[in-house]
Amino acid sequence: MKQEAVAKVFIKAETPFTKSSIALPDLGEEEILVKTSYATICASDLHTFYGRRHSCSHSILGHEIIGIIEEISEEGVLDYYGTPLKAGDKITWSVYAHDPNSTTSKKGYPQKSEGLYKYGHEQISEKYQLNGGFSSHCHLRKGTTIFKLPAALTDTEAAPINCTHATIAGAMRLAGNLTGKNVLINGVGMLGLSASAMAKELGASNVWVQDINIEKANHAKSFGADEAFSFGEEELKDFAKEHGNIDVVIETSGVPEAIENCIQLLGIGGTIVLVGSVYSQRDLAINAEYLVRNLLTIRGLHNYIPEDLANAISFLEKSHKKYPFKELVGIEYPLDELEEAFETGNKGSYYRVGIKP
Amino acid sequence: MKQEAVAKVFIKAETPFTKSSIALPDLGEEEILVKTSYATICASDLHTFYGRRHSCSHSILGHEIIGIIEEISEEGVLDYYGTPLKAGDKITWSVYAHDPNSTTSKKGYPQKSEGLYKYGHEQISEKYQLNGGFSSHCHLRKGTTIFKLPAALTDTEAAPINCTHATIAGAMRLAGNLTGKNVLINGVGMLGLSASAMAKELGASNVWVQDINIEKANHAKSFGADEAFSFGEEELKDFAKEHGNIDVVIETSGVPEAIENCIQLLGIGGTIVLVGSVYSQRDLAINAEYLVRNLLTIRGLHNYIPEDLANAISFLEKSHKKYPFKELVGIEYPLDELEEAFETGNKGSYYRVGIKP
Numbered sequence: 001m002k003q004e005a006v007a008k009v010f011i012k013a014e015t016p017f018t019k020s021s022i023a024l025p026d027l028g029e030e031e032i033l034v035k036t037s038y039a040t041i042c043a044s045d046l047h048t049f050y051g052r053r054h055s056c057s058h059s060i061l062g063h064e065i066i067g068i069i070e071e072i073s074e075e076g077v078l079d080y081y082g083t084p085l086k087a088g089d090k091i092t093w094s095v096y097a098h099d100p101n102s103t104t105s106k107k108g109y110p111q112k113s114e115g116l117y118k119y120g121h122e123q124i125s126e127k128y129q130l131n132g133g134f135s136s137h138c139h140l141r142k143g144t145t146i147f148k149l150p151a152a153l154t155d156t157e158a159a160p161i162n163c164t165h166a167t168i169a170g171a172m173r174l175a176g177n178l179t180g181k182n183v184l185i186n187g188v189g190m191l192g193l194s195a196s197a198m199a200k201e202l203g204a205s206n207v208w209v210q211d212i213n214i215e216k217a218n219h220a221k222s223f224g225a226d227e228a229f230s231f232g233e234e235e236l237k238d239f240a241k242e243h244g245n246i247d248v249v250i251e252t253s254g255v256p257e258a259i260e261n262c263i264q265l266l267g268i269g270g271t272i273v274l275v276g277s278v279y280s281q282r283d284l285a286i287n288a289e290y291l292v293r294n295l296l297t298i299r300g301l302h303n304y305i306p307e308d309l310a311n312a313i314s315f316l317e318k319s320h321k322k323y324p325f326k327e328l329v330g331i332e333y334p335l336d337e338l339e340e341a342f343e344t345g346n347k348g349s350y351y352r353v354g355i356k357p
Numbered sequence: 358m359k360q361e362a363v364a365k366v367f368i369k370a371e372t373p374f375t376k377s378s379i380a381l382p383d384l385g386e387e388e389i390l391v392k393t394s395y396a397t398i399c400a401s402d403l404h405t406f407y408g409r410r411h412s413c414s415h416s417i418l419g420h421e422i423i424g425i426i427e428e429i430s431e432e433g434v435l436d437y438y439g440t441p442l443k444a445g446d447k448i449t450w451s452v453y454a455h456d457p458n459s460t461t462s463k464k465g466y467p468q469k470s471e472g473l474y475k476y477g478h479e480q481i482s483e484k485y486q487l488n489g490g491f492s493s494h495c496h497l498r499k500g501t502t503i504f505k506l507p508a509a510l511t512d513t514e515a516a517p518i519n520c521t522h523a524t525i526a527g528a529m530r531l532a533g534n535l536t537g538k539n540v541l542i543n544g545v546g547m548l549g550l551s552a553s554a555m556a557k558e559l560g561a562s563n564v565w566v567q568d569i570n571i572e573k574a575n576h577a578k579s580f581g582a583d584e585a586f587s588f589g590e591e592e593l594k595d596f597a598k599e600h601g602n603i604d605v606v607i608e609t610s611g612v613p614e615a616i617e618n619c620i621q622l623l624g625i626g627g628t629i630v631l632v633g634s635v636y637s638q639r640d641l642a643i644n645a646e647y648l649v650r651n652l653l654t655i656r657g658l659h660n661y662i663p664e665d666l667a668n669a670i671s672f673l674e675k676s677h678k679k680y681p682f683k684e685l686v687g688i689e690y691p692l693d694e695l696e697e698a699f700e701t702g703n704k705g706s707y708y709r710v711g712i713k714p
Contacts, residue, residue, distance in 0.1 A: 103601070104625055104626075107604075107625070107626060108626065109625050109626045109652055112625045112626070112651075112652065174654075244460070247464075254645065254646075256645065259645055268461055268464070268466050268469045269461075269464060269465065269466045269469070274645050274648055274649050275649065277645035277646045277648065277649040278646060278649060278650070279646065280646065281644075281645065281646060283642040283643055283644050284641075284642070284643045284644070284645055285640040285641070285642065286640055286641045286643050287638075287640050287641070288611065288613065288616055288631055288634035288638065288641055288657070289611075289634045289635060289636065289637065289638060290657075291631055291634065291655065291656075291657030292631050292632065292634040292635060292657035292658060292659045293635070293657070293659050294469075294657065294659075295466055295468075295469065295657055295658060295659060296656075296657050297531075297654065297655070297656045297657070298648065298654070298655040298656075299648075299653075299654045299655075300645070300647075300648030300649035300650070300651065300652055300653050300654070301649060301652060302649045302650050302651075302652060
């Protein structure tokens with residue numbers, strides 16, 4: 001009898017997951033079966049489980065995943081760099097499978113391409129059942145961008161790469177060259193800490209962080225931040241003026257008041273990259289004349305392109321000893337206790353809760 | 358006795374200009390005295406004269422100017438390309454003089470640099486009186502970027518280069534590579550016509566224009582536009598979807614409703630460049646989640662950098678026979694009839710009104 005996977009299936013919000021045995025798949029063209037090593041609960045998983053965000057069901061949540069290749073379809077699969085992958089390789093992969101020949105992929109936006117397939121977000125189908133992180137196995141489809149993980153990275157460091165760090169790498173790409181720039185990170189969750197460290201590594205002169213919770217803001221000082229500010233105080237505005245203005249804001253909170261505040265903080269020619277606005281909210285009030293006279297740029301980013309994931313891995317490999325990323329997974333649960341893990345995650349005491357199948 | 362210049366001095370809004378004789382200046386370091394050949398009345402001149410925009414006084418309005426060098430300070434002055442200028446050269450120049458060593462100039466925003474001096478906008482001082490276009494002469498200060506005009510360009514083609522066309526060249530720089538893109542120009546004034554032709558010359562697949570006045574929109578078809586739409590109709594949205602979405606919008610109207618509409622028209626990864634929002638208006642209502650999920654970019658541009666002016670001149674030199682730019686100066690007045698010229702300009706029947714001193 002063929003081996004079976006064990007998954008915790010999401011049925012509907014605020015309802016315990018259903019533990020299911022699922023037959024391991026017959027692999028199609030350029031597909032891979034991964035044995036999940038580790039997954040972390042992302043904020044969007046929490047939003048889905050607590051009904052703050054709509055998601056398909058039945059589905060397997062979890063998209064911050066790493067694992068070990070168990071089986072590869074017979075024609076073989078190449079990693080991002082063109083090297084053939086083999087059973088036993090420890091890998092991370094893009095949160096989506098895409099068709100590189102689709103119109104939108106060709107325009108440079110694979111994360112929005114036609115027929116996109118997102119791990120941890122799709123309805124279970126007969127052919128593709130193992131499509132999320134909270135499962136013993138994950139079934140990777142053709143068009144997934146795959147990377148071998150550097151051996152030096154621990155599981156807790158590596159699991160959030162393909163969501164948090166890759167998204168921030170994308171934000172940095174949109175922000176442009178940071179050398180010599182003053183960068184403000186607004187919102188110090190997992191994205192904010194990643195942004196703080198990455199901005200510093202990319203040569204920012206000054207990295208400042210701002211959060212409604214000053215303790216969280218101060219925590220960013222272990223992740224490259226030079227100064228930390230409590231949101232809503234005038235202090236940052238004066239401080240920035242003294243130190244040559246803010247050139248770039250990476251906005252991770254998604255809170256409209258915060259975005260409006262950050263736009264006002266930007267100096268001439270400044271850019272704000274929005275990455276936190278992934279939930280329903282009121283419209284921003286933005287004055288076009290202010291944007292024009294101050295030469296400002298506002299850019300929205302959702303997910304990322306494969307190159308960003310490559311950069312995120314390189315970043316973490318280079319700097320994982322310098323910044324305590326591994327400490328961000330504050331607590332770990334076995335897959336069987338996924339509901340408890342979500343409950344803990346939702347309390348917000350830890351940047352990430354880990355799931356070890 | 359030293360020769361005198363004749364200028365029409367702006368005293369206050371809706372009050373006839375004061376005709377003044379002004380002594381020609383003693384030139385300071387790297388300065389030039391120009392005999393004005395031609396000036397055109399820009400929309401911002403009209404806004405100032407009719408009290409819709411605050412400006413300093415006493416001043417000499419007019420910044421779309423060309424002229425012939427009458428005198429150069431003895432140490433000489435180089436043009437943008439490093440070639441020494443000489444008396445008799447016919448030139449255009451940046452609407453501002455800037456210090457290239459100022460902090461803001463070094464950041465790449467000379468048009469906002471500390472101590473900026475803008476022709477046609479500054480209060481007359483004892484030392485610098487001839488600082489606008491509606492005068493027989495103009496006194497160019499150190500830090501003005503100067504270009505020799507191609508001989509093939511007529512005065513009516515050349516006068517608007519240093520405002521309209523250079524600003525649009527800046528907008529194109531912010532929009533990025535247009536090759537193969539679908540570009541929408543919103544608002545078909547002088548800026549819109551320039552944008553339409555320039556987008557086409559830069560390789561846009563399709564150039565579409567939209568204006569509240571369908572006649573104006575249709576006029577853009579002589580300036581590279583493939584299709585013209587009346588603002589506010591659903592037609593453009595469906596049309597764009599059929600033809601692969603709008604990648605770039607150049608927004609020249611500054612009308613909040615129009616900007617909001619154009620943001621909704623953008624396809625995935627689209628960019629809107631705002632150049633028309635240079636007057637007071639209500640805030641825009643913009644949804645951040647919409648920007649994020651659609652990977653949109655909003656960029657504000659005011660004035661331009663010297664490279665943009667260089668590109669604008671090259672553009673016009675290359676394409677002035679292809680597009681009827683010279684017809685855009687619909688009527689011409691002598692300097693003595695400046696009030697009549699403004700009255701005509703304010704009626705809006707002509708893209709530009711010319712002033713020949």
